[in-house]
Amino acid sequence: MRIRTLVAAAVLSTGLLACTEQAAPVAHAAVSGDAKALQAHLEFLASDALEGRDTGSRGHEIAAQYIVSNFKALGLEPAGDNGTYYQRIKFRRSSLKEGSASFSIDTGEEVVELEYGKEFLTGPSAYAEQSEVTAPVVFVGYGLVSEEFGLNDYANVDVDGKIVMMVSGRPADLPSEEGAHLNSSKKRFAAERGAVGIITLHTPAREEVRPFKVSAMYQRAPSVTWLNQEGEPNRAYKSLVGGAYIDFNAAEPLFAKAAISMDEVFAQLEKEQQPKPFELGVSVTLKLASEHDEISSPNVAAILPGSDPELKNEYVVYTAHSDHIGMTQDLSQDDHINNGAMDNASGVSVLLETARMFVESGERPKRSILFLSVTAEERGLLGADYFAHFPTVPLQQIVANVNLDMPVLLYDFADVIAFGSTHSTLGESVAEAAGQYGIELSEDPMPEQAIFTRSDHYPFVKKGVPAVFLMTGFTAKGEDENGGEIWGQFFAEHYHRPSDQPSLPINYEAGVVFTNINYEIGKTIANDAERPRWLADSFFADLD
Incomplete structure (x- = not known):
């Protein structure tokens, strides 16, 4: 809370x-x-x-x-x-190994490295001690799917084997409790469609509510998940190899080849319009190392x-x-x-x-x-x-x-x-x-x-x-x-x-x-x- x-x-x-x-x-x-x-x-x-x-x-x-x-x-x-x-x-208690996280963007013309803690955040893997994924990036709006509310942010795009990028939060017109449930299901929506990673874009609107630097203060806390009878973590979605939360101030290279600019996306959000999914035309590499112990x-x-x-x-x-x-x-x-x-x-x-x-x-x-x-x-x-x-x-x-x-x-x-x-x-x-x-x-x-x-x-x-x-x-x-x-x-x-x-x-x-x-x-x-x-x-x- x-x-x-x-x-x-x-x-x-x-x-x-x-x-x-x-x-x-x-x-x-x-x-x-x-x-x-x-x-x-x-x-x-x-x-x-x-x-x-x-x-x-x-x-x-x-x-x-x-x-x-x-x-x-x-x-x-x-x-x-x-x-x-x-x-x-x-x-299983998972901790991010100090200095192991990296995020690089390949635009085809240059490779841009982001700084952990200042430009992007990430958490440990509950599955692997070493995690690495390189894949093309697809923008998927809020990353939500709901037949009842007429939402499908994956319509007309193929995200199988790709990293999806979505904006933080949910549409303002969604009822709060129903919207919160859908928001908590974003990983499931991505994993069910074959995505191998998720990038969440910290927006200017989110910055007004919770500054990026505040989120960074809590980033090094271990994550915990329960293990089933086979010793597997629950609902960690093993197919999602990488994940990151990126500050909009550092996200411009992700839109370097896109038909729609980041500013246009934010303008749509300000007007409470639903951004459409599209290919970004760049690839991202996410790497990190995790340490595990059991309690x-x-x-x-x-x-x-x-x-x-x-x-x-x-x-x-x-x-x-x-x-x-x-x-x-x-x-x-x-x-x-x-x-x-x-x-x-x-x-x-x-x-x-x-x-x-x-x-x-x-x-x-x-x-x-x-x-x-x-x-x-x-x-x-x-x-x-x-x-x-x-x-x-x-x-x-x-x-x-x-x-x-x-x-x-x-x-x-x-x-x-x-x-x-x-x-x-x-x-x-x-x-x-x-x-x-x-x-x-x-x-x-x-x-x-x-x-x-x-x-x-x-x-x-x-x-x-x-x-x-x-x-x-x-x-x-x-x-x-x-x-x-x-x-x-x-x-x-x-x-x-x-x-x-x-x-x-x-x-x-x-x-x-x-x-x-x-x-x-x-x-x-x-x-x-x-x-x-x-x-x-x-x-x-x-x-x-």
Whole structure:
């Protein structure tokens, strides 16, 4: 998530949500979340002793053991591998070897060498220690394909065995969530058409949002991907041998032989026109060397079996990621531990309390409930993605996913946001559950962020499972609190920083309300005669 835009969205949305009328609370179940239990869970998971719970670290292993201990104490059945609570995942961590990256453009008249870090960026290969590709370059607009939105940036060009060059971003007229999904599929579109490399062109419009030099600051961080049972990296598209991100200030030689200039392409983008694909008439050579090592980290899974003889074979899955970003390398700070209290010790704490409520309610739901804490969310939703590819229960029997990621429990909230609620009948379940506690279900206050595609429910969505991502809304109950400002301040001052720790003014009573709503959502889904379904007009109802 980009902090600046999220903060702005929070502040701007406050005025829109502050006048929301609160529904009168109705009677609800006697079982309830417990503030002291939430505090105990959060303070342990976000303690300095766990050193930020980075994927593959000792601190995250301790967090996983803590979650398992709680599942055992509740009498939940193990739902990991080989009769355990653990689903152990192997990851490959790839790093770019210093000084190995090169990018050269052959125009037929001269060879132009670009400077890594200043004119182009690239990342390590998850497959090979040595990577090299030379091929002609074809411009493919945004690099998108969608029959529904009338997009085919590969129309009338052959990219088999070639390097494709595309501009960053997506057309402005695409809906945000659908556009974000298509944007995340660019590598797949290229690989399916035989491309051997991708060059992404950093545009002047992108420069205004995120300068090229800012992207360069984060370029040397290792990349991580999970490995399948054959030891192959997932979705790294082996056929794509090379990739680079090039600053438009250095890209002119790529258009030296083209019928359309780079400036003409940018002019089309400014007018919100769709650039057509065309041959560039030059070739590019991309080289780099990568270093690999393997790490291991677990998902933790447990099941509360359902009571109905038929429906117990279907599952409602709760997810919350247990990892965070570990230790900061910023030596200017005295505190180097990114504790991750709100991100996502709070979500895991709510998950654990939700599990206790189901066990102690005395009313076993009809469908089974699967509680899943996932690893490597901060590395790219990898733990959830692995589970979606290798589920420990039949995928077709998972009826819904309710995701808990970073409930900001710093104020007495009057509304909740459920990203994805407009795409399936789950929106009705959330509204009903929240209403029992006098809490409104608000619309997404920052649709431009496409958050529905940016947390652990998304891998389930891509497998066809209806999902919602529940978050505290921007409206506070009291006149002395401004929920949107508090939420925005958290992102500005504490998000992914050492100050996201238990010493924040955490409102555990608000956490109880959030937990109770979360429990009621799952209870409603688990006991409903019909399983949740995608709405007919939802783009996500029939993903490829």
